[in-house]
Amino acid sequence: MKITFSWLGAVNTLLYIFILAPLAVVIIASFHPGEFLIFPPEGFSWRWYEYVLTSGRYTKPFWNSIWIAIATTCISLPVGTIIAYALSRYEFRFKGVIQSLFLSPLVVPTLLFGIGLLMFFSSMGIKMYFLRLVLAHIVLTIPYVVRTMIASFSNLKRSIEEASVILGASPVKTFWLVTLPQVKSALIASAFISIVMSFDELVVALFLTGPGMNTLPMMIYSDIQFNLSPSLAAISSLIIVVTLAVGFLLAVFMQRKKRI
Known part of the structure; x- marks a missing residue:
């Protein structure tokens, strides 16, 4: 099968990468086990997800x-x-x-x-x-x-x-x-x-x-100024994943409704 190059497809791909790259960076940085938010992370840990879900801060x-x-x-x-x-x-x-x-x-x-x-x-x-x-x-x-x-x-x-x-x-x-x-x-x-x-x-x-x-955005904004820890990346990653998952499920639901 012959694959043809498309400038429009290439531009669209670059745009998608430009939009999604910051989200990927946040998700990857959320697994850093240390006390400070850095990229790339030096190790892998669920520590900050556990903190976000159990500490009650957020x-x-x-x-x-x-x-x-x-x-x-x-x-x-x-x-x-x-x-x-x-x-x-x-x-x-x-x-x-x-x-x-x-x-x-x-x-x-x-x-x-x-x-x-x-x-x-x-x-x-x-x-x-x-x-x-x-x-x-x-x-x-x-x-x-x-x-x-x-x-x-x-x-x-x-x-x-x-x-x-x-x-x-x-x-x-x-x-x-x-x-x-x-x-x-x-x-x-x-x-x-x-x-x-x-x-x-x-x-x-x-x-x-x-x-x-x-509100949660205000808490995140405050932590960015005074408490820049990987917990910010963890809570942000949870929001990103949940939002994308809900949006995907709604898109699938609406597509099925159109077929019916």
Whole structure:
């Protein structure tokens, strides 16, 4: 079999290596048995994975990040889906302006966004750090949900929805029983993106949190400054592996659904 060289394939390969190489370095460095984070590691040990899983240092920040991500997704997913449906199905005045408004958090620097939210919450007297973070993350994740769902709604055949209405179903029932099942893959992808974006958010959290509320990215950032040990690589490796595994399983699940 003749193998042909492709410049596009070569460039794509180099891009993948460039993206994945830092992740590989982190995972390899996590097995260093010593007290300091170095690469390449001088030996092999599960010591720091055991420390991360049993010491309890990262437990509370981890669950804080998880609950914030879940609460964020539970709100941003339905809200973003409804917004995307309205933008893709209806024509109304200032539609372009409204669409740009919902997508604006994608272009506003996160640093400025964090400062603005800090001033806003302070003026409104909102002092609950968990609520602050959830509200901030909702604003940050809704644009991703809207973009994903608009693309999915635009590819749907409206004749199926029209047939449902002609047969007597109300618009709400049609949306719930006919439209949403057809965009199930996009809903799952939007939820996954929302959870990952919320879980990984650092800059806004630095402005909006306080005593008693620490997220996992904040803990990792603090340790990078004051406690640069292989435990950082270990906890980061766990996050990388779990994220990639969940993403792979979701991709397989959605691919099987398409075949069915």
